[in-house]
Amino acid sequence: MSGEPGQPQAGPSHAGLDWPNPPRERAGVPGGVIRRAGAPGPRSWIQKVLEQITGSPRQWVTPSEVVPVTVLAVQRYLLEDEPRDTVPKPPLYCYDVTISDGVYQEKCYLDPSLNSLVNQNILKVGIEMKISRVSCLYNEKRVGQGILCIDNVHCGETLDAISLETPFRNRAHEEKPERPLRGGKSHYLALWNNEDPYGDIWLTNKQPEEYNFNDIKIISLSHLEMTWANRRNFPALLVRILYKSKLRYYGKPDKKMIEPYQTFLEVADSSGTVSVIMWNALCPEWYKSLRVGLVLLLQDYSVKKSYPFRMQPLPVDPQIKLISTMEICLNLRDPPTNIIIIPEKQVKPEWRLPKLNHRFITRSELDDMPDNSICDVIGMLAFVGRVQRSKKKENREDFWSYRWIHIADGTSDLPFIVELFSTSQPEIFENIYPMTYFVCTQLKVVRNDAQVPKLLYLTTTNESRVFITEGHRGQPYTYDTKVKNFIQWIRTKNNSGEVKNTVIGGYYPYPPVPETFSKYSSSIKVESLLTAISEVRKEIEDLQYREQKRIAIQGIITVIKYIPHSCATESASASETLRNANQPSTSQAAREQNHSQERDGKQHRDDGPANSQYCQTTSTGLSPSKKRRILQGPNNKPVAVPQPEASAQAKGNRHGMPSIFQRPENTSANSTGKARKTITDKWESQLWKEKKFDLIDHLHYSRVYPESIPRKFSLEHRKFLTQQYNSQPAKYIPPEGRPPKLDEFKSARSLGHFEVTILGLNHEIAIDVAFLPMYCAEDVRTSQIDTLLTCMNYSCVYPTEVTGNDRLPSPRALAGDIIKAATQLDRVHIIGILDICNLGNNKVEVYLQKIYCPENTS
DSSP states (O other): TTOOOOOSSSOOSSSOOOOOOOOOOSSSOSSSSOOOOTOOOOOHHHHHHHHHTTTSSSSSEEOSOEEOOOOOOEEEEEOOOOTOOOOSSSSOEEEEEEOOOSEEEEEEEEEEGGGGHHHHHHHHHTEEEEEEEEEEOOOTSSSOOEEEEEEEEEEEEEOOOOOOOOOOOSGGGGOOOOSSSSOOOOSSSOOOOOSOSSSTTOOOOOOOOOOOOOOOOOOHHHHHHHGGGOSSOOOOOOEEEEEOOEEEOOOTTTTTOOSSEEEEEEETTTTTTEEEEEEHHHHHHHHOOOOOOOOEESSOOOEOOOOTTTOOOOSTTTTSOOEEEEEEEESSSSSBOEEEEEEEGGOOOOOOOOOOOBOOOOHHHTTTOOOOOOOOEEEEEEEEEOOOEEETTTTSEEEEEEEEEEEEOOOOOEEEEEEEEESSOOOHHHOOTHHHHHHEEEEEEETTTTSSSOEEEEEEEOOOOOOGGGGOTTTTGGSSSSHHHHHHHHHHHHHHTTOOOOOOOOOOOSOOOOSSHHHHHHHHOOOOOOOOOOGGHHHHOOOOBBEEEEEEEEEEEEEEEEEEEEEEEHHHHHHHHHHTOOOOBBTTHHHHHHHHHHHHHHTTSSSSSOOOOOOOOOOOOOOTTOOOOEEEEEOOEEEEOOOOOOOHHHHHHHTTTTTGGOOOOOOOOOHHHHHHHHOOSEEEEEEHHHHTTTTEEEEEEEOOOGGGEEOOOOOGGGGHHHHHHHHSSSSOOSSSSSOOOOGSOSSSSSOOEEEEEEEESSSSSEEEEEEOOOOSSGGGOOTTHHHHHHHHHHHHHHHSSTTTOOOOHHHHHHHHHHHHHGGGGOOOOOOEEEEEEETTTTTTEEEEEEEEEEOOOO
């Protein structure tokens, strides 16, 4: 395919400096832009740098004047191996960066040594940047062509607004479709994953067209299965799409594929269902136009033996035969496939094409669904988490993008908890927000009733598709009974104005950690179960933007400090300002960024960072709602934590929303006043006092940043909030008007947090981490405050009665109980389960999720 006419050539490319053949004295201005004498307006810095390069005996220069430029785009692609490379290397992704100096825009190649600035989201769109060294890379296969390379930069602050009116200096950079500056690839990839279609090569213009079937021969799938091995030419297929998979990108540096994509369609006629594989350039042409339910006429396809290890999804109708011995292949050539979308009005009953059958379940039915079963759900989004990423394989550059969401359908006080991976529908995945009516198909049930708390959630599969409010019209599932029931429920809630208290963003610690270390060990797939505390720094340094990783370390808890939310809020703004003022973001920071995180952590560990966490809804299998909790302290003095009365619960859940979104009742002033007399905000062990000055390393990661706080959703500011919790875009998006600040939005659950210091077993290294107690008055069963309390030898008793005089202890009082209980852990060896979160831009958080003491590690 690399030799196709009209395809880009290898090497520095088709859209570079692009100056005409210059005379030897180089009197012209490079780039084809001629500076007219006496022309008004400012002189372009980009133009001056190009002149400086062309007049230099070397191929790189340090600009005589370094001025700020703005970053308008950061675009990723796979660079092919150079001809001299003999051993295939892992994928090497390169970046083209579009800058503007206020006069012109220029697309530049980013030197791969600076890739980590992008991977850490330091170099991003919307910032001001100073370039201190540039070079020129020439295309030796073309005359007078080269590209500007960025070799050294200093990344500055995000600008409030940027003009997009400046033209490109090189008109070739404006050509469509956009092409990378280097290599033979014809397109860019999505910035943070390979599953999402990105750029203007992905067409959406394929429409149904009426077809004359008089002179065409059609073969059934079952007949083709029996005869394909003896045929050279295959008659047409008339089939309906039952499932459509997400995209698979299989590009490698040593493969000369222009558009190395693959997607699976499960299609069926009256005789059976079979897998259809669409390859390479057909994917950009057809993928976004094909949807589940369409009827296709396929001609000039090929057939091959099926891949033995691929699991096909179950057919929508159990009566339809599942054909697993062959696969239909669609290619742009060999032979060139002909695909026609048949209008539904032309579909004849005698064709007996199968109808789509959905497997909708309600939340009340989920409790009875077995593990690994497949289902579809519909509901209203009550919580939308931030986009996160996880590595596909260790030591690779490929990531999955995913986010956690809650879906309420009115049949239960609990929501569906869904792990939503990207389904190659970025137009939906990046634009979902609370209060949206949401459908997701082909979800798999994940459950473990033997674990405490019980594990129960849904996760997407390869064939999952998502639909939001604007996309429901015309979908066949709108006639499903359970869909109609949900629509009736939501209309009732909308008419009464009761759809409120929805949440967006923040740190979301899920799945929950099992109650014993042995169960934790069996639930994870890693080479090494325990991480030495001396290796934690490297684990943190290796994380990329929005990557989250869970590790286990051994140590001793030596310090616990409570940071109340009110203090955190007051100091958040000042702390953020100070952090930005001291944040290194040069190209040198690409090599030293993790040391800067340490400096940053030491500066601000006592700043009282902003924090919040709402109670996550998990099925813990604890006592019924009309029971209260007795927390048995170290002095055997019970502290009552009552469940709310039934009337309060009914009031809290009158919206049909999960109780996690309700604010806890305020405690009385008297009970709060009494608590303050006996509360201690900090505990420090004698061991820490002896060892803290003799450490060889102390890691400070206890800060909780504002973007880790879940916010109460505001429909008025949905676009701003959605952007805040999405991944960084590849191209600059101008704000609408004057955007608000994230801190202006109310926290969904704000009870402060703890800074916990864990000392390594060898007393040489310590790490400060954050612990977020999750607690709500309406449903203490969802409280993660148990996580730390039970590990500190509290015992829990559940009386059957709740009296009207019971009072809920204030957050500060509960904090005092935890700190008092910590004294029992003095010099006790524990195993701590930590979540490491890289927020990008030199911001890393480490959360303590669970503590296993010696008696509960087995």
